[in-house]
Amino acid sequence: MKPDCLSERDLILLHYGEAPDRITPEAAADHLASCDRCRSKRDRLAADLRRIPAMADPDPVVATRIAARVSERLAQRPRRWPLVGAAAAGAVALAMAVAVWLPGAPPATTVNRPPAAAGEAPFVGPPQPPTLDLELLERLDLLEEFETLRALEGV
Amino acid sequence: MIAVTTSDVALIDTPGAGGYSRRMDLREEAVLLESIRAGDQAGFEALMRQHAPRVVGLATRLVGNRHEAEDLAQEAFLRLHRSLPGFRGDSSVATWLYRTTTRLAIDHLRREALKRRLFFFRQTDDDPDPLETVGDPRSDPGRDLHAREAMIRxxxxxRKLSVRQRTVFVLRHHEGLPLQEIGALLGLETGTVKAHLHRAITTLRAELADVYEDLP
Structure with missing residues (x-):
């Protein structure tokens, strides 16, 4: 065996028309022309690979059968995507509604804000509930009664 | 509107060992795809009939069983149908199907290998005759006994090869794909693909040595 003899891997690559690893295709061809041993190995490899049985493409009947099966599957498949999309949109809307109206959740209008700086437009909140006015009126009533008591004492 | 010139004709398949080579007019394909997207089911069936023999053939060579190959082809076409709305035409349908079928076959082979390991399952001589399942039905019924034996062997x-070795061998030997393309398809360096091909062929030659002796 010559030191520059081709390896089995190189012979396989050359058989398939691929570049060998450590030698150019031209140098490999030169070597094969002068080395009986490598030529013999190459011919044996080629004969072995030729004898590997081929597996032909199937005939068109198979194509028709596959096409029919796939079409059947596609026809059976419900057109769900619009429904799924609508359901997802509904779920998101429902979740947002629940988040807004959930008991105990701080209303969006009661966010703590820093005191308005001078010159800054005061924060205008939502209309206050009428309970504040009633409280004021009750206090005014108490004041009136207190004044009445003082007047009586002074008599 | 599809802007494809009449010169947009691409070689979509690399000639295989069997000399398979076909040219596909990308313009015709683009028109057909647009029609399918608009709801032309008959167009999709025509597309399937056009590509199915090649897809089933590839899957059969990869997994070694016609029935499983037909299931894989079916799945590939269902995926194609799902992908059509976003199919940009970066590659031809044939290339897309080639890639998808190869990946489906690899997944299938890996699952099968795992099942065999988990359940100690071994395929035996009782399993269906490979020639019955992968043979060409147009061939002579009294086909050569040596060929039958060779196919079984x-x-x-x-089956003794790893999934990668088997895939690389089939894609190179039977499909005629260059090693660089195989590397791109499988996400492997070309050197790694070369190593897999070398190991695959070394194993196959050793396993088939006595078959070779019997054959003319």
Whole structure:
């Protein structure tokens, strides 16, 4: 065996028309022309690979059968995507509604804000509930009664 | 509107060992795809009939069983149908199907290998005759006994290879794909693909040595 003899891997690559690893295709061809041993190995490899049985493409009947099966599957498949999309949109809307109206959740209008700086437009909140006015009126009533008591004492 | 010139004709398949080569007019394909997207079911069936023999053939060579190959082809076409709305035409349908079928076959082979390991399952001589399942039905019914034996032995030998070795061998030997393309398809360096091909062929030659002796 010559030191520059081709390896089995190189012979396989050359058989398939691929570049060998450590030698150019031209140098490999030169070597094969002068080395009986490598030529013999190459011919044996080629004969072995030729004898590997081929597996032909199937005939068109198979194509028709596959096409029919796939079409059947596609026809059976419900057109769900619009429904799924609508359901997802509904779920998101429902979740947002629940988040807004959930008991105990701080209303969006009661966010703590820093005191308005001078010159800054005061924060205008939502209309206050009428309970504040009633409280004021009750206090005014108490004041009136207190004044009445003082007047009586002074008599 | 599809802007494809009449010169947009691409070689979509690399000539295989069997000399398979076909040219596909990308313009015709683009028109057909647009029609399918608009709801032309008959167009999709025509597309399937056009590509199915090639897809089933590839899957059969990869997994070694016609029935499983037909299931894989079916799945590939269902995926194609799902992908059509976003199909940009970066590659031809044939290339897309080639890639998808190869990946489906690899997944299938890996699952099968795992099942065999988990359940100690071994395919035996009782399993269906590979020639019955992968043979060409147009061939002579009294086909050569040596060829039948060789096919059975080939399937048995292919099962001794790792999934990658088997895939690389089939894609190179049967499909005629250059090693660089195989590397791109499988996400492997070309050197790694070369190593897999070398190991695959070394194993196959050893497994089939006595078959070779018997054959003329």
């Amino acid at each position: 080939l399937q048995a030998a292919l």
